[in-house]
Amino acid sequence: MQRDLRLVEVGRRYGLRGPWVLRGIHLTLTPGTLTRIEGDNGSGKSTLLRLVARLDAPTEGRVTGRPRTAYVPERFPSALPFTASGYLTHLGTIHGLSRKTAASAAQSWLERFGAAAYATTPMSRLSKGSSQKVAVAQALLADPELLVLDEAWTGLDAAARDELERAVAERTAAGGAVVFVDHDPRRLAGAPDATYTVVDGGLKLRTDSGSPPPTGPLTRVTVQGPPGAQLPPDAVRTVTSAQEITPGVHRLAVPASHSDVLLRALLTARPPWHVVSVEPDGTTPLDPGSRP
Numbered sequence: 001m002q003r004d005l006r007l008v009e010v011g012r013r014y015g016l017r018g019p020w021v022l023r024g025i026h027l028t029l030t031p032g033t034l035t036r037i038e039g040d041n042g043s044g045k046s047t048l049l050r051l052v053a054r055l056d057a058p059t060e061g062r063v064t065g066r067p068r069t070a071y072v073p074e075r076f077p078s079a080l081p082f083t084a085s086g087y088l089t090h091l092g093t094i095h096g097l098s099r100k101t102a103a104s105a106a107q108s109w110l111e112r113f114g115a116a117a118y119a120t121t122p123m124s125r126l127s128k129g130s131s132q133k134v135a136v137a138q139a140l141l142a143d144p145e146l147l148v149l150d151e152a153w154t155g156l157d158a159a160a161r162d163e164l165e166r167a168v169a170e171r172t173a174a175g176g177a178v179v180f181v182d183h184d185p186r187r188l189a190g191a192p193d194a195t196y197t198v199v200d201g202g203l204k205l206r207t208d209s210g211s212p213p214p215t216g217p218l219t220r221v222t223v224q225g226p227p228g229a230q231l232p233p234d235a236v237r238t239v240t241s242a243q244e245i246t247p248g249v250h251r252l253a254v255p256a257s258h259s260d261v262l263l264r265a266l267l268t269a270r271p272p273w274h275v276v277s278v279e280p281d282g283t284t285p286l287d288p289g290s291r292p
């Protein structure tokens, strides 16, 4: 079974003639990786996460891979006819746990998030923060292969926020993929394997998480990698922007002074990447479809 989740040339718009919220999106989420999605309000982050969680279908393009997925939505429907532990136990059994295992997992997650005292409280009577703790617990309960968190930290108290960061680290260490949106730039700072910004309906790989990139003229490099491969980390460190324009084909911008380092990182990767074109910035890079 393919455990990667892939979005291939995905577009989404609402309504027949609505504007495209997302278009030409390529994204691969690999087991054991942490991915951050950022962008302005209304840029399409939640739309993207719903597609990743397969709660919504793309208008065009396709989503492949079926990892066992759990999702924490921006707004959790708290008016459910359950107690907190009843709800979690019920969900646990839906995820294939026995009733006993589900009840004990529910109890232990409620304890971790400091919500054990509310285990028998009807969901409709929980405070916003407490019901958010239940939302997070339901997602973690069955050790998902892909965990999708849409502003899941919002409304949690400090201890629960820390606990959720720990739970995310545990998930990726256990080989799960985690993708998250959060408006606090300090959230899991330094931890993501990749950070993408949703801008103008597209996805841009952010590459400025390390030391500030050198300034000066840029070189545009178009490269093609093995299907589904992520750019080698040594290459990512040198580029100022990266965009997957068709599956496996990436358009990179690199300070001209660092283009040799980038090319070396790509050509010495195992397996090596194919360099399609190298152009000074400001020119139109060679259309990868037209390469020999």
Ligand SMILES: Nc1ncnc2c1ncn2[C@@H]1O[C@H](COP(=O)(O)OP(=O)(O)OP(=O)(O)O)[C@@H](O)[C@H]1O
Pocket: 014, 021, 039, 040, 041, 042, 043, 044, 045, 046, 047, 048
């Ligand atoms: N169900 C829907 N029907 C119609 N339009 C929608 C729907 N969901 C989202 N949109 C529109 O899609 C665009 C992107 O919304 P989305 O919620 O994905 O953005 P976002 O980046 O998550 O925003 P925020 O940071 O404010 O949460 C917005 O213009 C929004 O109005």
